[in-house]
Amino acid sequence: MSEQAQAVNNQETRGFQSEVKQLLHLMIHSLYSNKEIFLRELISNASDAADKLRFQALSNPNIYNGDGELRVRLSVDADKGTLTISDNGIGMTREDAISHLGTIAKSGTADFFAKLGQDESKDSQLIGQFGVGFYSAFIVADKVVVRSRSVDVAADQGVQWESQGEGDYTVATITKETRGTEIELHLRDDEKEFLDEWRLRSIVGKYSDHISIPVEILTPERDDEGKETGESKWEMINKAQALWTRNKADISDEEFKEFYKHISHDFAEPLKWSLNRVEGKQDYTSLLYIPSKAPWDLFNRDQKQGLKLYVQRVFIMDDAEQFMPSYLRFTRGLIDSNDLPLNVSREILQDNKVTQALRGACTKRVLSMLERMANNEPEQYATFWKEFGLVLKEGPAEDHSNREKIASLLRFASTHNDDNSQNVSLSAYLERAKEGQDKIYYITADSYAAAKNSPHLEQFKAKGIEVLLLSDRIDEWMMSYLPEFDGKAFQSISKADIDLGQFDSEEEKAQHKEAEETFASVLERTKTYLGDRVKDVRTTFKLSNTPAIVVTDGEEMTTQMAKLMAAVGQQAPEVKYIFELNPEHALIKQMADEADEVRFGRWVEMLLGQALLAEKGSLEDPSQFLAAMNQLLETA
Ligand code: ADP
Numbered sequence: 001m002s003e004q005a006q007a008v009n010n011q012e013t014r015g016f017q018s019e020v021k022q023l024l025h026l027m028i029h030s031l032y033s034n035k036e037i038f039l040r041e042l043i044s045n046a047s048d049a050a051d052k053l054r055f056q057a058l059s060n061p062n063i064y065n066g067d068g069e070l071r072v073r074l075s076v077d078a079d080k081g082t083l084t085i086s087d088n089g090i091g092m093t094r095e096d097a098i099s100h101l102g103t104i105a106k107s108g109t110a111d112f113f114a115k116l117g118q119d120e121s122k123d124s125q126l127i128g129q130f131g132v133g134f135y136s137a138f139i140v141a142d143k144v145v146v147r148s149r150s151v152d153v154a155a156d157q158g159v160q161w162e163s164q165g166e167g168d169y170t171v172a173t174i175t176k177e178t179r180g181t182e183i184e185l186h187l188r189d190d191e192k193e194f195l196d197e198w199r200l201r202s203i204v205g206k207y208s209d210h211i212s213i214p215v216e217i218l219t220p221e222r223d224d225e226g227k228e229t230g231e232s233k234w235e236m237i238n239k240a241q242a243l244w245t246r247n248k249a250d251i252s253d254e255e256f257k258e259f260y261k262h263i264s265h266d267f268a269e270p271l272k273w274s275l276n277r278v279e280g281k282q283d284y285t286s287l288l289y290i291p292s293k294a295p296w297d298l299f300n301r302d303q304k305q306g307l308k309l310y311v312q313r314v315f316i317m318d319d320a321e322q323f324m325p326s327y328l329r330f331t332r333g334l335i336d337s338n339d340l341p342l343n344v345s346r347e348i349l350q351d352n353k354v355t356q357a358l359r360g361a362c363t364k365r366v367l368s369m370l371e372r373m374a375n376n377e378p379e380q381y382a383t384f385w386k387e388f389g390l391v392l393k394e395g396p397a398e399d400h401s402n403r404e405k406i407a408s409l410l411r412f413a414s415t416h417n418d419d420n421s422q423n424v425s426l427s428a429y430l431e432r433a434k435e436g437q438d439k440i441y442y443i444t445a446d447s448y449a450a451a452k453n454s455p456h457l458e459q460f461k462a463k464g465i466e467v468l469l470l471s472d473r474i475d476e477w478m479m480s481y482l483p484e485f486d487g488k489a490f491q492s493i494s495k496a497d498i499d500l501g502q503f504d505s506e507e508e509k510a511q512h513k514e515a516e517e518t519f520a521s522v523l524e525r526t527k528t529y530l531g532d533r534v535k536d537v538r539t540t541f542k543l544s545n546t547p548a549i550v551v552t553d554g555e556e557m558t559t560q561m562a563k564l565m566a567a568v569g570q571q572a573p574e575v576k577y578i579f580e581l582n583p584e585h586a587l588i589k590q591m592a593d594e595a596d597e598v599r600f601g602r603w604v605e606m607l608l609g610q611a612l613l614a615e616k617g618s619l620e621d622p623s624q625f626l627a628a629m630n631q632l633l634e635t636a
């Protein structure tokens with residue numbers, strides 16, 4: 001059988017994974033205004049393929065087989081209307097082509113696509129964050145033919161992959177003499193501009209200058225007078241020098257931004273970056289970026305995170321998560337070390353002194369980038385906080401040594417604001433603190449509204465003391481790792497031991513004392529009625545419009561923490577509340593005047609029910625509460 005016939009025999013047609021179909025459809029419809037990026041994506045893939053080959057060559061230099069000058073080439077065939085991007089990188093096997101070009105392997109992809117399709121402008125942003133990679137070829141081509149040969153297989157084990165970008169694709173085994181991948185784009189009728197050499201040169205200059213391998217184009221050879229000789233030659237059309245090895249002063253913002261897109265697969269511009277070369281005890285270069293948009297899978301547990309690792313300019317691995325703590329996992333970028341061995345593996349990185357030192361240095365670097373942004377560019381910082389604040393809130397628990405610095409980067413909603421914006425820093429809070437106030441007061445609740453309207457706030461309002469309003473799920477947990485800031489302790493205002501007595505006048509103090517004495521018997525009756533349903537019954541003067549509340553003391557778990565544990569399926573111990581009555585409230589006065597013990601009991605039920613409802617948002621036994629209330633109303 002001839003090779004050609006065998007290839008046909010081996011041909012099969014396969015359907016795309018449904019997510020790929022969706023991606024193709026959405027991409028073609030939402031990225032039409034920025035079509036040229038397909039070239040960036042394909043060159044970026046070729047450069048990755050070269051990196052991977054170089055990495056394998058570290059342990060097996062023979063692998064190049066005489067073809068060690070890695071590069072990408074662009075060639076056009078005006079008659080056929082095709083543009084071909086070819087590389088001599090690692091290549092793909094038939095199985096690789098099926099799994100890499102027919103499916104999307106990222107976990108959570110299905111969830112991601114479920115969110116798409118309603119709003120075109122949003123879709124295009126989301127797709128940008130998702131990264132369209134290879135599939136972007138179909139923005140400009142109505143047929144794509146990929147021919148590839150993996151470095152691991154013989155010439156007759158090449159693969160040809162072909163698709164019109166609709167429901168399916170074909171794969172066939174072919175003979176390919178050279179290693180690597182070529183991607184032949186059959187340009188759509190209205191995309192023929194990409195056949196033009198000068199158009200291609202300008203796109204490469206714009207997007208791919210920083211790619212470390214040469215991007216070449218076939219140009220006609222000219223004689224001394226500039227006349228074409230009929231011969232042609234490959235001409236390098238990019239700088240072909242890894243960006244981070246260049247002099248910082250010579251790199252433009254545009255170049256930094258394009259490089260970010262290359263390594264992050266993000267379409268949006270980065271918010272900030274920092275390139276640093278360190279020599280001495282450690283010898284490395286780091287290039288770190290803070291994105292402007294959270295990736296779609298920021299909270300996906302299996303999400304790949306981390307920096308690209310290079311050793312002595314050679315690419316070693318993607319997603320080296322050892323160099324960045326999890327609470328800074330939004331950071332993108334790379335680290336190029338001269339201290340790690342070239343044969344470094346993930347296992348070696350795990351507990352390695354160099355890794356530890358680099359991780360510490362990268363962490364500090366990111367935190368100070370954020371600090372500078374927070375101090376000098378509050379608007380940019382607000383963007384950062386909106387996108388990544390929730391991740392940074394994991395910091396106090398994860399990184400003890402940088403806790404104070406992380407705390408200074410946190411932003412909160414506060415009673416100082418009229419709305420729910422999280423923009424109050426702890427230092428701003430402390431600057432506004434009252435004379436003699438030695439605590440940072442906060443409340444945690446299920447929502448901003450619940451926090452803002454909590455009865456616990458009444459005494460703080462009355463005394464003009466600011467309270468931070470925390471309502472993100474993670475807040476309660478975070479606060480348990482933040483005992484203090486700038487020497488001032490944090491204090492949850494739903495705790496019983498809050499004493500704002502120092503801010504009371506002498507007159508108020510005397511009034512309270514008197515009320516307490518006359519109220520003592522009411523407390524006793526309430527305690528007798530409730531028994532061990534509550535931890536204690538007390539008077540309180542912190543309320544103005546509310547008759548009663550429940551609070552917890554220092555040894556008790558807070559309501560929010562108990563809810564948090566229940567939400568993650570853990571058995572939380574039952575919270576025993578302290579029931580506090582406001583003797584100055586009209587309803588409490590009525591209750592105190594009630595001589596009949598049965599009716600007194602109904603008052604207690606109703607007031608305790610209200611207080612629990614305000615604290616927890618729900619009651620274990622609503623019927624008891626409702627019955628008591630109805631009986632009181634009937635006889636009112
Ligand atoms: P990503 O690059 O984000 O992984 P792509 O859709 O661009 O996603 O590519 C999917 C996969 O196809 C790549 O991860 C790589 O394994 C493979 N691939 C794409 N282009 C090439 C190429 N030129 N050479 C070798 N493999 C490639």
